[in-house]
Amino acid sequence: MANSQTLASFIWSIADTLRSTYKEKEYGDVILPFTILRRFDCLLEPTRQQVRDAYLDKRDAYSESALDALLKTRSGLTFYCTSEFDLRKLLADPENIRQNLLNYIEGLSPNVRDIFTLFELPKTITKLATKNLLFRVVSQFAAVDLHPDTVSNIEMGTLFEELIRRFSESTDSPGEHFTPREVIRLMVDLLFAPDDDALTTPGVVRSIYDPTAGTGGMLSVADEYLRTLNPQARLSMAGQEINDQSYAICKADMVIKGQEVSAIRNGDTLRDDLHEDRTFNYVLSNPPFGVDWKEIKQDVEDEHLKLGMNGRFGPGLPRVSDGSLLFLLHVLSKLRPVDETATEESKKGGGRAGIVLNGSPLFTGGAGSGESEIRRYVIENDLLEAIVALPTDMFYNTGISTYVWILTNRKAEERKGTVQLIDGSGFWEKMPKSLGSKRKTLSEGHIADIVKLYGEYADADPEVSKVLRNENFGYRAITVERPLRLNFSVAPERVEVALSQKALEKLPEETLTALRAALATLDDMGKVWKDRDDFIAELTPAVLKPVKLSTPQFKALWQGLSERDETASVCTDRKGTPEADGDLRDTENVPLTEDVDEYFAREVLPFAPDAWIDRSKTKIGYEIPFTRLFYKYVEPRSLEEIDADLENVLGRIRARLARLEEVSA
Known part of the structure; x- marks a missing residue:
């Protein structure tokens, strides 16, 4: 039973009990919270009576906080339960099982009780009781051995992730709950790759944070990676999630893995950073693609104006229709700062981040726009290390192109002043069965190939990897004026x-x-x-x-x-200066790597000798023309080939028309 896949299948089979009452997409509403409750039940069993006795003895004498600390000490866990019941005891009183189960949940410590509240488990219990299903469901879960002696934290974590995956895939919009595991694996591999040597140190402790934690998949994969690399390592995990049920799942997963549950918070990350006082070694995020931030516009603008560069959004604000770059700025604000005074390498600090974005943040917004100013801040401060283009059709709820941005405030010496672009769009294999919009997947080999390209850096295959200087992404938007005639x-x-x-x-x-x-x-x-x-x-x-x-x-x-009238005299102001014709005004984007006057003399003056640059309107812009940089020219077919194809098609049409005429005759 300890095999996670087998155990997950067994637990999921309990859903057979629900078929007449619940739709398939609703099974997770019952199975997930009851699985969590059974795991807690098993974890609490050895110290249940000591906790109960201490509670009854000290509840009137101790303050709430002191009692909470005492009971956690007695339980030996980060949570406890003061109820007299457990799942097996509930079965002894079938007539009162609903009320007793609610009493059991109410007895859980507040730091885990909200998991079941957000799952709306009390409502589910009432529905199961009304349909005469509650006793059967409780008895089936009470028979599952999820004791840590039988199922370790790692195995339980894998089991729970498998249940989450099945739950997510059965919903109408799986992408809202679940990031494909292989995408997370790629991100984690890229994130940890430069630090592998340091991470193998015995007893090493690192922190990781996900501001859009979802059900906790990214945190789980990162933890799995580090434990595989170094069983003695410890990864402190933190996160924030806006969706109540996803938050409940994530928090439960952290409890199951023995993590500090208070580090998983419920709320809108952009409106209210609930980890405001913390920074981290690593940050991972898959924010929603192209979601507007109209509802929190006032909060974001207030922070931008009042705190400026001391806040998260100082560099600029993107258009309200897409908040992707706000999440990117938030991610950067959570990187552990670098200590320039430290003499030991291990104490210099710094952080690394991986974030999945769609194509829009690469180029949307011209010079001077919020988007361009954010890109300018990121690139001019040398915070962007690499971008990897993923294949299309990788995510459950969209088939669009997506990109993994790797960010850091402490680049390796050879990478300073550069950005590596990796075209991973061709690294995929077709899935046996599509799941929503997801038709492609990355194999272990594909992930290894992309990570290898990243590691090879400047020596990588130029067909799929390019290293550019930071200034190659910048340009001056100059305003070209023509005289008014x-x-x-x-x-x-x-x-x-x-x-x-x-x-x-x-x-x-x-x-x-x-x-x-x-x-x-x-x-x-x-x-x-x-x-x-x-x-x-x-x-x-x-x-x-x-x-x-x-x-x-x-x-x-x-x-x-x-x-x-092009033949008329130039209109001038009182000082004799030519006036500009607004209808003839144009803009030119001049790369930062090129002299503006040389560009103007070569590209503009031969075609408009009377033109000039209004230097007061010049703006600096940044964009990342990923697709253009990897564009491969495909020579069109010859006219002879096209004519031959047309003749074949016309021949088939003539043959069908002839057969129709024969039938009609």
């Missing part, structure tokens, strides 16, 4: 266009009549003025004397009488 006429059709402008359309009728008459005095057989100053010099006495117009109205008038 206008001609002017008082032809009747232009007059009507001018008078229809907003500044003039509400003039009294008598004023409009006087204005038309004044303009008619300038109509000299279709004369066209090609110099603005000359035209205004004639327009002013002709119009302003007989008609009273305000300065804005007069400006609207002469603008309405104008048309663009």
Whole structure:
């Protein structure tokens, strides 16, 4: 029974009891909390009576906190239960099993009781009792031996993960609860790869955090990796999760593995960092793709404005429709800082992070936008180590392209000032059976190949791995101006266009009549003025004397009488400086690695000799053109091949039409 897969199948078979009452996607609502309860039941068994006796003896004499500490000491665990019942005792009183089971749950210490509250187990118990199923379910779980002498913490963790996986795959949207295990394995391998030597030290202690913990899969895989590498190592795990049930599962998984349950928190990470006072050696995260942050907009903006670079969101804010880069900034804020004064390597600190994002954070937002400013902060501060493109169709609820970003505030010397891009989109095998949108998977070999490319760094195959300097991702967005050139006429059709402008359309009728008459005095057989100053010099006495117009109205008038004309004189301001034509304004992105003036002379002036750069509008931007960097040109087929294919298709159509004619005849 200790085999986790076999045990998981046995526990899941209890679902047969539920078929008439629950849908398959709801089985986990019963099986998961009862599995947790049975594990707790077995863990608490050796010290149950000592805890009960201490509770009855000291509950009136001790403060709540002192009693809590005493009972944890008596239980020898991070939690306890003060109820007189356990699952086997419940079976002795079938008539009162519902009330007694609720009493049992109520007796659990507060730090684990909320697991069952968030699972809505009291509601489930009532439903099972109403359908006369409660006794059968309790008796079946009471028969499962989940004692730590039979099922170790590691085996129990694997068992629980298997149940979570089955539960997730049976729901309508598995991706909301579960990140594919092989994706997590890849992330963990990339995260720990540079530190493998340090992690093999006996008794080494490291911390890891997941701000979007879900059901705890990333934390579990990281723990498994480290235990396999070094059984004497200890990984302190922390996390935060917004979804109540996912949080309950994650917290239960941590309890099962003997972790400190208080480090798993329930809440919105972006709105309220519940680990505000902590940083970590490692951070892993798979935040929701493309989810808006409209509901927490005020909280995020307040932190951005009030705390600036002392807060999480100082570098910038992305558009409200996609909060991915907010999670990235949060992840960076949780990396353990580097101690530049430390002389010993082991004490220098620093942290590493892996986060899964869709393609949007790579390039969305032009120079000066929130997204670009966040990328600028990350790259200019040398915090981005590598990005790995995953195959499409890897996740349960989306088939889009996804990328693993590896971030660190303490790069290896040879990686400083660079970013490695790995195209892992071709490393996959087809799944025997699709699960939602997930049709592909990474094998152990694929993971090893990608990690090998990462380890080879500059020596890796350039077809699938590229190392670029940080500045290669930056550019200057320059504003290119062209001079304003206008001609002017008082032809009747232009007059009507001018008078229809907003500044003039509400003039009294008598004023409009006087204005038309004044303009008619300038109509000299279709004369066209090609110099603005000359035209205004004639327009002013002709119009302003007989008609009273305000300065804005007069400006609207002469603008309405104008048309663009490349042969006209350049319009200048009072200082003689050429005015820019807004309609001809353009922008050019000049790589940071190139001189702006040289670029301008080569790419702009040959086509627009009168253009200039408005340097006051120049902005720095950053983007990561991943797809473009790995683009492979595919030569189109020859016309002969295409014609041959068309002829084959047409031939088949002719043959079918001939058969139809024969049948009709």
